[in-house]
Amino acid sequence: AQSVTQLGSHVSVSEGALVLLRCNYSSSVPPYLFWYVQYPNQGLQLLLKYTSAATLVKGINGFEAEFKKSETSFHLTKPSAHMSDAAEYFCAVSDRDTGFQKLVFGTGTRLLVSP
């Protein structure tokens, strides 16, 4: 069954530092992969998605992620953190086994940004 594992429930960085949020997936068939962001008291918003085109995917707010099949990873990065990036980030997967109808989320990583 499809699943994603997010390493680290909390990540702390200083403003201007590199952001790296880790996500590893498990799927028996080529997956679609997503990163969503949740700001306090709001629903989730899509940051970026991988759907079997280019392996390096660029999203909103300067975030990007690279699909690495050999490592079964889809880590999220941003070169320079901003205070407004503080939020919870969720990796998610869907695949052909479920007809791409269902999205399975990871447990989330809370990003803390200090001045």
Next chain:
Amino acid sequence: NAGVTQTPKFRILKIGQSMTLQCTQDMNHNYMYWYRQDPGMGLKLIYYSVGAGITDKGEVPNGYNVSRSTTEDFPLRLELAAPSQTSVYFCASRPPGQGSGEKLFFGSGTQLSVL
């Protein structure tokens, strides 16, 4: 467009009471989903629907029921509320198309406490 609208935003129930969480979308999306979010657990899929008259179970359907009589509405019913159902509930929808490559649109959530 209002997007995905959930009501109520907050609710406190007593054990054994029943209630319906309302969800409506005005984007003519075929797919609709109900998720629950618990701290440190990410989002778990309760039920989903691929169109009016069609519903299916997700990862954690026990204790819940859904119906989809129209494209716009996808209510979630709790028949006998239990403390384990204390959670934040999110409704989401997505447009028709090829698989889950299209992004989910989330409502702002319903915070439910069962005491």
